[in-house]
Amino acid sequence: MGQGYEDHLVTQEADIPEAKGLYTNDIQRLYKVASAIVHLSQQDLDLSTYIGQIASLKEQFLTVMPLTPDVGAQQTQLDKFFMVLTLIGLRPDLEPIRDQILGSSSVPSLDDVFARLLRGRSGTRGRGQRPHCTYCNKLGHTRDRCYQLHGRPPRTAHMAQSSDSPLPQPPSSFASQASIASVAQPGNASACLTHTSSLGPWILDSGASDHLSGNKDLFSSITTTSDLPTVTLANGSQTVAKGIGLALPLPSLPLTSVLYTPECPFNLISISKITRTLNCSITFSDKFVTLQDRSTGKTIGIGRESQGLYHLTSDSSPAVCISTDAPLLIHNRLGHPSLSKFQKMVPRFSTLSSLPCESCQLGKHTRVSFPKRLNNRAKSPFELVHTDVWGPCRTASTLGFQYFVTFIDDYSRCTWLFLMKNRAELFSIFQKFYTEIQTQFNISIRVLRSDNAREYFSAQFTSFMSHHGILHQSSCAHTPQQNGVAERKNRHLVETARTPPP
Template sequence: MRGREQQASQVAFVARAGSGGRSKDKSRMVCSACKKKGHTAETCFQVIGYPEWWGERSRQAGRGGGRGTGRGRGMIRANATMVQGDEGLSQEAEKSGYVGLSNEQWGTLIKLLEEKQGTEPRLNGKSISLDWVLDTGASNHMTGYCDLLVEKKYMMSCSIGLPNGNRSLSREKGTMVFDADFKLKNVLFVPDLRCNLISVSQLVRDLDVVLQIANKGCVVHDRTTRILSGAGELRDGLYFFRRLSKISAFYSNKDGVGDVWHQWLGHPSSGVLDLIPVVGRSRENSVCEICVKAKHCREVFHQSDNKSDEIFHMIHVDLWGPYRSPTLCNSFYFLTIVDDYSRGVWVYLLQDKRQVPQTLKNFQVMVSRQFGKEVKVICSDNGREFTCLASEFRERGIIHQTSCVYTPQQNGRVECKHSHILNMARALMFQASLPVKF
């Protein structure tokens, strides 16, 4: 019944279009304004203005050129001419549906979506279908073919509502592996299902990706790194998932060299990357979202003009911790030592703050033996792990300078280094999409 109604409406539409074209024979009409055939002065574009679809074509071409037999056919021919003449503009309009896609990525995406699949999708047959459909209405990833899953395990029976209104029980779930970098976990095996469904909600939740849907397809990319993960090919009103492997990230520069080095080095500033010959100034105007998330801070203090004349004349020390999660060596603190002259940094992982005095003594012995220098001034805050060494400092003739209470900027050398270390660690965690508990 539904098919008959659709067919009737289509036939009625064609009849209306045909009758509109035959209602008046305009081949003998002559416009008094432009002297062209096929229309009158009341509908002449030179009089009422040219429509948007006319484009950049000559304004003297008239309307229909005297070859049209009706107003409807003339407009169709004009529209087709505009699409052929402005193909680049049409492609830009399609590309604008995908935010942040570079020209190279757009070309790769178009090429992939235009490739012919080796097998047609089978949504109702009994043979195995390798196509996966992106479904916004599915609550979980589902498949009717158990052989596609790995790491299968049994679970409590779960009732699944099928598209035809029936219900089926799912007692197994597993992992669907597209490649080493893209896996769908907790895929339910539904025996009565004859297709493979990717739940958009579960995909976004489990893999932390973003789905962009446009008129001819959709793309899936990582929320943080913006690397393309896959695309959805529009066929028969459904988006069939196509895996895109090793596709460069959004907003990538030349070969992505700058972005790769920026991530490998823990998201340093552009000034640091400029020192790397293979990178140069390729990232000069780029914006890294990870850096924005990880390095929010208040306005910096003005730089100090005080600086030592030689190495180890003055050192800055500070202790950070405890952290809620221990390191692999079961450490909760780290002690940072910064040389005022060279800006050299030493970081020591400590299990307890009571290890600070002995660590400082060991550092002074190392400096004396390896560099032939003696530490003369030690700058720190008023932590008891440092003030307990007052008698030790007096015996060795070391000046101990402490900052005022609630004024950490007076020990700014090591405080800035702490900020740099924490920002780098935070950026790496964002980059790896680690849970917040870490």
């Protein structure tokens, strides 16, 4: 038993330093160790192996959660541990959120993890899947948001039953904090919401069946007829609308058939009606609401959340819903627009003089064109020699040649051409060319300029160049312009061979 226990400990301790490289951060390692601790059981293992595993997990746990006398560090470690326990106990449908948290480059705090889980809860539900309450067995909410269990919270919008069934009476404590009103069509289907005592801006209401306003000054035109619908309040009382007309909360958002009811000191926009009349789509987030024209995709109105209600803002210009004040971060999220376009999209940065975005500078680089002529010709023969290999040719010559190599003197532009059957012959041909130059002209080649073909960098070629003191200049990758003399000479030779004289 003791021998098996010691062997197990040695093996695990040796593996711990190597395992550190398998994870991108300490949270992943802590998650792995804590998950193993939570799910550890003896089952069919013998007792020595089981005890060895416990001891090994203890050592691994102390590696990722070392003991420290610092109170602040202890609190941080405690938050990490409970964060990992939270992730371990998640349902399978929340695994994508858990993987995102574990894959974060920086370690999030416990409160950040809770917030991300709550935000991502709605996004993990599949299409057609609605949340289910285990208390009232109804769809559309969960137990922690069940009104039958917790009661309706104050200062929030809620739906009411139709007038065919009795309206529920709110608790006295709730009725004392806010007044409740509703608007109905002639069919008396009603919706209700809470409001504060002061008259605020237009409010988007998903339960209202008609637009409603108690402020006559907001109407562009108003008419009075005998056939006006009845407005039903949430407490069961009814009143007849005093007029119907047109209102313009925004220039791009005309509201038709708005009911005028002086008894109701607030302004409601019916979501169901505005989506039908304006053919628009409405997107809600935790802080903003956006109205977009479905045919053009243009934003026709925006709003902000305040005390549980979505108020339509008075700014009619298109705006970007942002939650940061860093201009560079906003610039990145908007797709790296130019400074002028960025200032039009986010007007509060109109005084910005520059936008030092490194990604724009690197991603929008273009290759600078090469000059047509350089005034740096060699001053003496064979001070600089250009060379390049051409081939293979699709049709071999009668003797089987498919390649040729050229050597051009930069001073005189005198050219030597040698035919080759394969590229491996280059070294032997260069040796013959070098010997010929020394014999005929009694001069040595100083610099050889070529591209990055492998045959110019073989071990034999490099050793020969070094032995004879020849400098080798090679062009940059994908830049044939730097070896332009040889490239242009090869083009001239090929064009001449393809168009022989008659």
